[in-house]
Amino acid sequence: MSKYQHIKESAYAANMQLPKLGLVLFTFGNVSAADRELGVFAIKPSGVPYEDLSPEKMVIVDFDGNTIEGDLRPSSDTKTHAVLYKHWEHINGIVHTHSTYATSWAQSQRCIPIFGTTHADHLTTDVPCAPPMHDSMIEGDYEYQTGFQIMDCFKEQGLDYREVEMVLVGNHAPFTWGKTAEKAVYNSAVLEAVAQMAYLTEQINNNAPRLKDSLIKKHFMRKHGPDSYYGQ
Numbered sequence: 001m002s003k004y005q006h007i008k009e010s011a012y013a014a015n016m017q018l019p020k021l022g023l024v025l026f027t028f029g030n031v032s033a034a035d036r037e038l039g040v041f042a043i044k045p046s047g048v049p050y051e052d053l054s055p056e057k058m059v060i061v062d063f064d065g066n067t068i069e070g071d072l073r074p075s076s077d078t079k080t081h082a083v084l085y086k087h088w089e090h091i092n093g094i095v096h097t098h099s100t101y102a103t104s105w106a107q108s109q110r111c112i113p114i115f116g117t118t119h120a121d122h123l124t125t126d127v128p129c130a131p132p133m134h135d136s137m138i139e140g141d142y143e144y145q146t147g148f149q150i151m152d153c154f155k156e157q158g159l160d161y162r163e164v165e166m167v168l169v170g171n172h173a174p175f176t177w178g179k180t181a182e183k184a185v186y187n188s189a190v191l192e193a194v195a196q197m198a199y200l201t202e203q204i205n206n207n208a209p210r211l212k213d214s215l216i217k218k219h220f221m222r223k224h225g226p227d228s229y230y231g232q
């Protein structure tokens, strides 16, 4: 048995959650799961439909994007995952989808405003949107540069990737991450729900106010404060 079997199983299980949660169509999207001690991650093979996946088909890649084990080509987004794992040492799972509402905000190049308590239960800021890539970066290694596009956005906006576990990539689609691949999938589902609610909020009232700071903090701390299930 491969010494990477545990992350192949974990990446497989997390990938299979995407169609179940309605976050992907056909072969859109991919999930990876990392083992920091081994310095590698397991990722979905490129272009393989979810119904044809198995743990054995996951591809093992190092944090420079080199394939270590696997017969299939890793996802075309592999280098973006590699850059984020290499530079953000507390994450062990990454998800990329083209879920409809989150992708629509990304294509519109807009951050998702924090309109309500559903959003504040999960994060205390707007969902950031990384500005579209400069032509000079597109001509280089596009997927590799996408990783830097995301990190630059966090640096410029003063965000901590351990607190804000999601981003919209302008003109492209969302990426989410977490301490585990399962948490990264959870974050993708939360993002899609928040993106849909924010879109509908603006349709109903295009002057809808942002949630008050006092309520943002209160709601976030209920779920993540020292007395919460997650905070303990």
Ligand SMILES: O=C(CO)[C@@H](O)[C@@H](O)COP(=O)(O)O
Residues within 6 Å of the ligand: 027, 028, 029, 030, 044, 045, 046, 047, 048, 074, 075, 076, 077, 096, 173
């Ligand atoms: O971002 C994109 C396409 O824009 C890709 O994530 C998506 O089509 C999935 O590609 P892979 O099958 O993972 O190579």
